[in-house]
Amino acid sequence: MGDNEEPQDFIRVSPEKLSADEVSQLVVSPSCGAVSLFIGTTRNNFEGKKVVSLEYEAYVPMAEIELKKILSDIRQKWPTVKHIAVHHRLGSVPVTEASVAIAVSSPHRNDSLDAVKYCINALKATVPIWKKEMYEEEGYTWKENTECFWRKKDDK
Amino acid sequence: MGDNEEPQDFIRVSPEKLSADEVSQLVVSPSCGAVSLFIGTTRNNFEGKKVVSLEYEAYVPMAEIELKKILSDIRQKWPTVKHIAVHHRLGSVPVTEASVAIAVSSPHRNDSLDAVKYCINALKATVPIWKKEMYEEEGYTWKENTECFWRKKDDK
Amino acid sequence: MTCEVLVLYFAKSSELAGIRSENLTVPQETTSKELWEKIASLHPRLRVIQDHVVLAIRQEYVTIGEEVIKLRPGDEVAVIPPISGG
Amino acid sequence: MTCEVLVLYFAKSSELAGIRSENLTVPQETTSKELWEKIASLHPRLRVIQDHVVLAIRQEYVTIGEEVIKLRPGDEVAVIPPISGG
Numbered sequence: 001m002g003d004n005e006e007p008q009d010f011i012r013v014s015p016e017k018l019s020a021d022e023v024s025q026l027v028v029s030p031s032c033g034a035v036s037l038f039i040g041t042t043r044n045n046f047e048g049k050k051v052v053s054l055e056y057e058a059y060v061p062m063a064e065i066e067l068k069k070i071l072s073d074i075r076q077k078w079p080t081v082k083h084i085a086v087h088h089r090l091g092s093v094p095v096t097e098a099s100v101a102i103a104v105s106s107p108h109r110n111d112s113l114d115a116v117k118y119c120i121n122a123l124k125a126t127v128p129i130w131k132k133e134m135y136e137e138e139g140y141t142w143k144e145n146t147e148c149f150w151r152k153k154d155d156k
Numbered sequence: 157m158g159d160n161e162e163p164q165d166f167i168r169v170s171p172e173k174l175s176a177d178e179v180s181q182l183v184v185s186p187s188c189g190a191v192s193l194f195i196g197t198t199r200n201n202f203e204g205k206k207v208v209s210l211e212y213e214a215y216v217p218m219a220e221i222e223l224k225k226i227l228s229d230i231r232q233k234w235p236t237v238k239h240i241a242v243h244h245r246l247g248s249v250p251v252t253e254a255s256v257a258i259a260v261s262s263p264h265r266n267d268s269l270d271a272v273k274y275c276i277n278a279l280k281a282t283v284p285i286w287k288k289e290m291y292e293e294e295g296y297t298w299k300e301n302t303e304c305f306w307r308k309k310d311d312k
Numbered sequence: 313m314t315c316e317v318l319v320l321y322f323a324k325s326s327e328l329a330g331i332r333s334e335n336l337t338v339p340q341e342t343t344s345k346e347l348w349e350k351i352a353s354l355h356p357r358l359r360v361i362q363d364h365v366v367l368a369i370r371q372e373y374v375t376i377g378e379e380v381i382k383l384r385p386g387d388e389v390a391v392i393p394p395i396s397g398g
Numbered sequence: 399m400t401c402e403v404l405v406l407y408f409a410k411s412s413e414l415a416g417i418r419s420e421n422l423t424v425p426q427e428t429t430s431k432e433l434w435e436k437i438a439s440l441h442p443r444l445r446v447i448q449d450h451v452v453l454a455i456r457q458e459y460v461t462i463g464e465e466v467i468k469l470r471p472g473d474e475v476a477v478i479p480p481i482s483g484g
Contacts, residue, residue, distance in 0.1 A: 196398050212397070213322060213323060214322075214397070215320065215322055215368070215371075215390055215392070217371060218368055218371040218390070219397070221371055244397060255398065256397070256398050276398060279397055279398050280395075280396075280397060280398040281395075282373075282395075283395065283397045284322065284368065284390070284392055284395055284397075285395060285396070285397025285398075286322060286323035286324075286393070286395060286396050286397070287396045287397070288323070298323055298324045298327075298393070298396070299396035300364075300393075300394035300395075300396055301394070301395055301396050301397070301398065304394045304395045304396070306364050306365065306366045306375065306392075306394060307364050307394035308363060308364040308394075
């Protein structure tokens with residue numbers, strides 16, 4: 001069947017620009033009928049303030065370790081998942097450009113669709129990456145994901 | 157906010173090759189933080205038989221009408237969804253190439269993730285498109301989606 | 313009262329009928345079952361999909377049954393075997 | 399017994415401390431709370447994130463509390479404010 005391909009994980013946390021085609025091509029497999037993707041992009045507004053970019057930084061080696069744990073969890077939960085690619089961009093990400101691109105292949109679609117959703121939720125909860133939102137007027141805010149368990153509960 | 161952009165629908169049912177970047181770029185929006193995608197690709201096997209390609213045909217004008225209905229349903233169910241692109245390829249689609257590419261943008265990720273899943277499920281249930289699976293050995297099979305309500309229940 | 317409609321065949325129905333389209337003269341008021349019987353009597357090989365086929369009249373699905381259908385000259389009637397897009 | 403570890407600061411914790419990394423001499427056996435107190439006493443502005451910060455010891459999360467931590471020379475200790483990747 002040409003299906004002796006080993007499942008592969010592709011993790012990248014770097015300043016490189018992201019591409020839907022690139023992550024999609026990394027995971028596509030002859031034995032799979034489905035590729036599901038999630039692309040996180042910079043929004044132009046937050047609570048009425050105009051946003052011009054997001055600035056990302058990471059604890060890179062630990063971010064890679066935490067991503068590997070998530071990918072390992074995905075393989076436990078969805079054993080039919082074939083390849084997984086997670087690319088996270090660092091540095092300045094202007095409005096409409098991508099900060100994160102996730103692609104997952106699987107023989108049938110529900111596994112990759114569910115795995116992508118799990119992956120982005122877990123990434124937001126556990127991977128040591130930070131962004132500040134840069135406003136048009138002036139100033140910035142360090143963001144805090146609601147999924148992060150040690151953030152103060154009363155913060156936005 | 158630059159958010160006076162009208163939501164747009166992009167539907168294409170044609171022999172053109174599909175690209176994740178193309179549908180992603182169609183839907184990306186300054187007011188959205190999320191683009192979710194699903195890409196359906198040709199698998200190399202079915203029940204032990206080697207598949208070399210899928211051959212698609214469509215009742216094109218009706219397929220476009222049925223896709224418009226699905227997109228309208230998505231906008232009812234997920235009012236924050238911004239742009240939606242559904243591209244379906246016709247003719248011969250070799251192994252690992254894409255037959256369908258769906259992209260949805262939304263301010264927050266859950267809406268586009270859920271909308272993409274709904275879209276591919278609905279497409280399989282209602283859009284008049286057909287494929288036959290071409291086998292390496294010889295012969296072919298007209299496929300029938302399990303989601304299609306008028307298929308015989310005892311068929312695969 | 314009869315009228316001429318355009319009947320379209322797709323995928324397996326096209327293979328079984330041996331054609332992709334034809335003009336047929338049909339009653340202006342009929343049921344989808346009568347319409348199917350007319351089509352199937354012209355192309356008896358279509359009987360093999362009888363229990364899993366629907367029609368589309370003017371590009372709207374109509375299941376085969378007793379529902380009354382009004383047809384006008386030039387209307388499209390499509391024979392729709394189980395779909396498999398995606 | 400003490401040892402020298404590398405303390406890393408990120409995002410808001412780096413802004414508050416005014417540095418991105420430094421070497422610190424710390425007890426080889428301590429609790430994460432004592433370790434945090436040592437770091438916060440050197441950089442009092444870090445107190446503003448006291449209730450929503452965790453540490454990472456050798457790139458593994460450790461919440462601030464009474465858990466005993468064993469440190470070795472050269473270990474990485476990171477001050478991790480709430481994350482916001484994605």
